Amino acid sequence: MLTQGAAPPPDDSAKPRLNVSQWVAMYGDCLYNYAVYRVNDANEAQDLVQDTFLAGIKAKDSFRGDCSEKTWLITILKRKVIDHYRKKGVQGIQSSIDTEQVAAGYEQFFNEDGHLENNWTSQAKPHSWSYSGTQAMETREFYEVLNRCLSTLPGKWSSLFRMKNMEDLETDVICKELNISPSNYWIIMHRTRLQLRKCIEISWFDLKK
Amino acid sequence: MAGKKTLLGKINNLFPTCKEVTLLVVKEHEMELSRNEKIKLIFHASMCKFCKMFRKQSALLNEHIHKAAERSEKEAPQFRLSEARKAQMQSELDKENK
Numbered sequence: 001m002l003t004q005g006a007a008p009p010p011d012d013s014a015k016p017r018l019n020v021s022q023w024v025a026m027y028g029d030c031l032y033n034y035a036v037y038r039v040n041d042a043n044e045a046q047d048l049v050q051d052t053f054l055a056g057i058k059a060k061d062s063f064r065g066d067c068s069e070k071t072w073l074i075t076i077l078k079r080k081v082i083d084h085y086r087k088k089g090v091q092g093i094q095s096s097i098d099t100e101q102v103a104a105g106y107e108q109f110f111n112e113d114g115h116l117e118n119n120w121t122s123q124a125k126p127h128s129w130s131y132s133g134t135q136a137m138e139t140r141e142f143y144e145v146l147n148r149c150l151s152t153l154p155g156k157w158s159s160l161f162r163m164k165n166m167e168d169l170e171t172d173v174i175c176k177e178l179n180i181s182p183s184n185y186w187i188i189m190h191r192t193r194l195q196l197r198k199c200i201e202i203s204w205f206d207l208k209k
Numbered sequence: 210m211a212g213k214k215t216l217l218g219k220i221n222n223l224f225p226t227c228k229e230v231t232l233l234v235v236k237e238h239e240m241e242l243s244r245n246e247k248i249k250l251i252f253h254a255s256m257c258k259f260c261k262m263f264r265k266q267s268a269l270l271n272e273h274i275h276k277a278a279e280r281s282e283k284e285a286p287q288f289r290l291s292e293a294r295k296a297q298m299q300s301e302l303d304k305e306n307k
Contacts, residue, residue, distance in 0.1 A: 020302060020303075020306045021299075021302075021303065021306075023299070023302060024290075024295045024298045024299040024302065025295065025299070028290050028295050028298065029286040029288075029289045029290055030286055032286065032288060032289065032290045033281060033284075033286035033287060033288045033289070034281050034282060036288040037277060037278065037280075037281035037288075038281070045288075046290065046294060049290070049298070050298055050301065053298065053301075053302050054301070054302070054305055057302065057305050057306050074282065106228060109228070110226065110227055110228045118227055118257045118258075118259050118260070119226055119227045119228070120227050120259045125259050126259050126262040126263050126266060127262075128262060129266060129269075134269065137269070137273045138273070138276070140287050142273065143277050146274070146277075164239070165271065165274045165275070165278075166274065166278045167278075168278075171239065186232065186235070186236065189235050190231065190232045190235050193231075193235050193267060193270075194231065196270070197263065197266055197267065197270065200270065201266075
């Protein structure tokens with residue numbers, strides 16, 4: 001939270017004005033749309049939007065008008081979304097047990113034997129994706145499938161994946177937020193991508209055959 | 210485990226497992242691979258159609274996730290709040306904004 005100097009300036013006619021009474025009408029849908037893409041739960045997304053507006057009111061003295069009201073609110077929401085990921089990512093089992101489970105789960109994807117031939121298990125082998133299905137990846141329906149696939153993963157995994165691929169955070173920042181080591185980061189990202197690819201293939205491309 | 214200098218070590222290095230190679234694909238999205246890693250990856254993917262497919266599909270997924278993240282900020286909202294929820298939110302805000 002930004003704290004300005006002790007006394008507020010007596011004349012604030014020069015200050016950019018925030019139009020709080022119009023916020024929900026003007027930005028409600030934009031912020032909600034942004035949040036739904038990221039949290040995949042209508043209620044949680046609504047709560048995030050509400051929290052963002054309330055935080056905006058509390059911080060309104062820090063609005064200096066060098067960006068639009070909308071951009072300023074999105075910046076607040078962005079931070080709220082990352083906090084949401086962090087909370088989801090650190091709750092639950094301790095990371096050491098987690099990592100062992102993650103490592104053990106590789107068996108469903110790869111056989112241990114055979115260096116010279118491919119060692120994907122028959123259930124995990126990639127199949128080629130149809131042209132029509134690939135074309136339709138631009139749609140909102142695809143995004144809903146992707147979100148559903150991500151929600152089947154442990155909280156830490158989906159948080160890590162979203163922080164990297166949607167929020168574009170640096171790897172070391174993500175490790176800090178989720179309290180994991182860089183080597184755990186790669187194991188989790190690896191497993192997430194293997195699982196996600198398979199889930200998308202089944203839930204999207206089988207549908208679009 | 211055979212060291213890198215021995216013949217077996219060299220062969221192992223040239224023939225990584227699919228597990229290793231898919232990890233390289235994942236890393237490739239986020240960082241520059243070493244020369245050795247690049248050779249391993251490209252050589253393996255030229256022979257293993259499944260890893261090749263994994264690489265192509267991973268790139269495709271990335272591309273669409275990024276596009277969607279961008280769209281979610283720029284497009285006209287596809288997901289909207291109900292009017293009832295909006296009214297409720299605004300009244301909460303008005304209370305706070307006294």
